[in-house]
Structure formats: C-alpha cells, structure tokens
Amino acid sequence: MTLFENRAAFLDALAAMPGPDAGAIAAARARQAQLTKPSGSLGRLEEIAVFMAGWQGAERPRLDVVQALVFAGNHGVAARGVSAFPVEVTAQMVANFAGGGAAINALAAACGADLSIVALDLDRPTGDIACEPAMDEADCLAALNAGAQAVKEETQLLFVGEMGIANTTPAAALAAMAFGGEAADWCGRGTGLDAAGVARKVAAVEAALAFHAGACTDPFETLRRLGGREIAAMAGAMLAARMRRIPVLLDGFIASASIAPLAAAFSAFTDHCLAAHRSAEAAHGRLLEHLGLEPLLALGMRLGEGSGAAVAVPLVRAALAAHGEMATFAEAEVAAGSA
Numbered sequence: 428m429t430l431f432e433n434r435a436a437f438l439d440a441l442a443a444m445p446g447p448d449a450g451a452i453a454a455a456r457a458r459q460a461q462l463t464k465p466s467g468s469l470g471r472l473e474e475i476a477v478f479m480a481g482w483q484g485a486e487r488p489r490l491d492v493v494q495a496l497v498f499a500g501n502h503g504v505a506a507r508g509v510s511a512f513p514v515e516v517t518a519q520m521v522a523n524f525a526g527g528g529a530a531i532n533a534l535a536a537a538c539g540a541d542l543s544i545v546a547l548d549l550d551r552p553t554g555d556i557a558c559e560p561a562m563d564e565a566d567c568l569a570a571l572n573a574g575a576q577a578v579k580e581e582t583q584l585l586f587v588g589e590m591g592i593a594n595t596t597p598a599a600a601l602a603a604m605a606f607g608g609e610a611a612d613w614c615g616r617g618t619g620l621d622a623a624g625v626a627r628k629v630a631a632v633e634a635a636l637a638f639h640a641g642a643c644t645d646p647f648e649t650l651r652r653l654g655g656r657e658i659a660a661m662a663g664a665m666l667a668a669r670m671r672r673i674p675v676l677l678d679g680f681i682a683s684a685s686i687a688p689l690a691a692a693f694s695a696f697t698d699h700c701l702a703a704h705r706s707a708e709a710a711h712g713r714l715l716e717h718l719g720l721e722p723l724l725a726l727g728m729r730l731g732e733g734s735g736a737a738v739a740v741p742l743v744r745a746a747l748a749a750h751g752e753m754a755t756f757a758e759a760e761v762a763a764g765s766a
C-alpha cells in the first residue's frame with residue numbers, strides 16, 4: 428500500500444500526526460506509583476515505561492515484536508571525496524547484511540529484533556547535492572513510501588538504520604538547513620576522514636546550502652534536495668510509525684538528520700522517539716538537543732546501520748519488565764511511604 432500518494436499527502440500526514448494515549452499514560456503513572464520501590468527510584472526506566480505505555484496505548488506495554496529496518500542508498504556527492512571509503516562499499520555491505528556478517532546482524536539478533544534490509548537503487552546514485560537536487564519528486568516519494576511500507580502493523584518498537592557511503596554529508600546538510608549554523612558545525616569525520624577530507628565535506632555542505640537556499644520550503648522539499656534515498660526512507664518509516672502510534676528508538680547521526688526537516692517544521696514530531704545513543708560523530712549531541720531528545724547511551728559508537736538503537740533495546744526491555752512484573756505495595760503487603 429502506498430501511504431503517501433503525493434507530496435501533499437506526506438505533508439498532510441505530518442500535520443495530522445497523532446499524540447500518545449493520555450489514558451494509558453495516566454494508568455501507567457498510577458501503576459508506577461504503586462510498585463514496591465520509592466517513587467522515581469528506577470529513574471529513566473520509569474519514564475521509558477510510561478513513554479511506551481502512551482504510544483502502545485496499554486498500561487503494561489509489551490516488547491514481543493521489535494522491528495529493525497536498514498535502508499541503503501548511494502550518493503552523487505561521494506564523487507567529491509567526502510568519505511574515507513569508496514562507493515562500492517555500500518553494495519558490498521548490503522551483500523554482507525544478506526550473508527549475516529555485519530554488526531547489525533549480530534546486534535539485532537542479540538536484542539531480539541526482526542531485521543530487514545531494503546536497498547534502494549544502488550546502481551543509480553542520487554544527484555550531487557552541492558549543485559543539484561538529490562532526487563526528483565517521484566524518486567523522493569518512492570523512497571518515502573519504501574520506508575513507510577516496510578513498517579509492519581504489529582511492530583511494538585521500531586528502529587531504523589542506514590548504509591550509504593558518504594551519507595554523513597547529506598546528513599550534515601539536512602541538519603544545517605533545519606537548525607542553522609555553519610556547515611563546519613555539522614561536519615565530522617564520518618567513517619574516519621582526515622582533515623583534508625573534512626575540509627572537502629565542509630565545502631560540499633557549504634555549496635549545497637548556498638545552492639538550495641530559499642528553495643527548502645517544506646520538509647518534503649528539504650529531503651528531496653538535500654537527502655538521499657535511504658535517508659528519505661528512514662523519515663518515511665518513522666512518520667509511518669507515528670501514524671500508527673508505534674514508538675521509535677532513534678539511532679545515530681544520519682537517522683537523526685533524516686527527521687531533522689520534519690522536527691524543524693513540527694517540534695512534536697520527536698514525541699514518539701527515544702534517542703538510543705549519542706554517536707561519536709561530533710555534531711550528533713547538538714542535533715539531539717535541537718530534536719529535544721536526551722540520549723540513553725553514549726558508548727563512542729559511530730557506525731550507523733541501526734547499531735546504537737539495537738544496543739539500547741535491552742534497556743527498554745528492562746524498563747518494561749520492571750513496570751509489568753513488579754508487585755504493588757498492596758500485593759506484596761509492603762508498607763507504602765509518604766513520598
């Protein structure tokens with residue numbers, strides 16, 4: 428099913444996004460207050476349980492179906508020498524995902540997530556954002572829909588990741604266009620660029636910001652001009668999740684940048700997202716601040732693929748286990764305090 432028939436349908440869906448279930452939030456909070464522990468003593472685990480209750484619409488949310496989606500795409504801007512790796516690596520890594528040999532294969536299995544890989548026209552790199560739009564309208568819509576279609580109805584927690592050599596460059600451009608600042612503020616070392624490589628990246632992002640200035644009039648247009656197929660697919664999947672009230676664990680710099688145009692237009696967009704981690708990519712912390720999200724972890728990871736989100740899934744499981752399985756003061760006949 429095509430969720431977004433056209434540009435207007437995408438923008439309408441964004442404007443009409445639902446909020447969490449207030450009744451389930453109230454019920455989960457009331458339950459938390461009854462559990463055999465001092466109020467607040469499980470810290471953020473309590474907030475995670477209440478967050479999950481609100482988006483799942485259940486006093487005791489569950490985590491039987493965790494879905495991981497990894498989207499892959501290639502980028503015209505790679506020709507400017509903005510990555511430490513050659514573009515062939517994108518397709519080679521897609522083959523590695525299929526063979527089960529990538530980090531996300533191991534980490535998705537370790538956290539009990541159901542992993543799917545969606546490769547998007549790898550033989551057809553996007554336009555070079557420094558001097559042309561990444562995609563035409565049909566291409567951008569197709570990528571948004573590829574993301575949306577991949578989200579299963581029964582998913583109880585979603586995370587998305589990406590593979591696309593050079594994609595920290597469009598990610599930096601998207602973040603700069605959404606939240607302002609200099610190109611250099613948003614450019615890091617990606618896969619391990621040296622100083623000259625970072626300088627080429629900054630120049631590419633500066634050129635992109637100048638070329639597309641004034642034309643990025645809505646989130647669709649920003650994604651179309653400055654994004655990429657895997658980036659638009661991530662945004663489409665995370666919007667589709669929101670439309671179905673499915674909570675999202677947000678991965679690293681590129682996944683976060685994919686929703687920057689949506690969040691810049693509608694700051695409530697990130698309400699259904701938990702930031703899994705703060706990537707070692709220099710600008711990720713600042714980007715999360717703009718998105719209004721506090722990362723759960725900071726492990727020095729800078730891989731993408733959804734790897735940081737996978738590592739945070741056990742925290743959500745722990746939060747829901749405590750919330751769902753603990754006894755109340757009444758059940759355990761423990762005296763409740765005044766706090």
Ligand SMILES: Cc1cc2ncn([C@H]3O[C@H](COP(=O)(O)O)[C@@H](O)[C@H]3O)c2cc1C
Nearest residue numbers: 510512589590591592593594595617618731
């Ligand atoms: C072998 C390999 C596996 C990866 N898995 C994710 N990335 C990550 O690195 C890329 C972004 O960094 P840059 O913009 O510097 O190219 C993306 O593909 C991202 O997913 C990888 C990169 C490599 C080389």
Ligand SMILES: O=C(O)c1cccnc1
Nearest residue numbers: 679680681706729730731
């Ligand atoms: O934070 C990320 O997602 C990231 C950082 C560097 C390279 N690839 C991905």
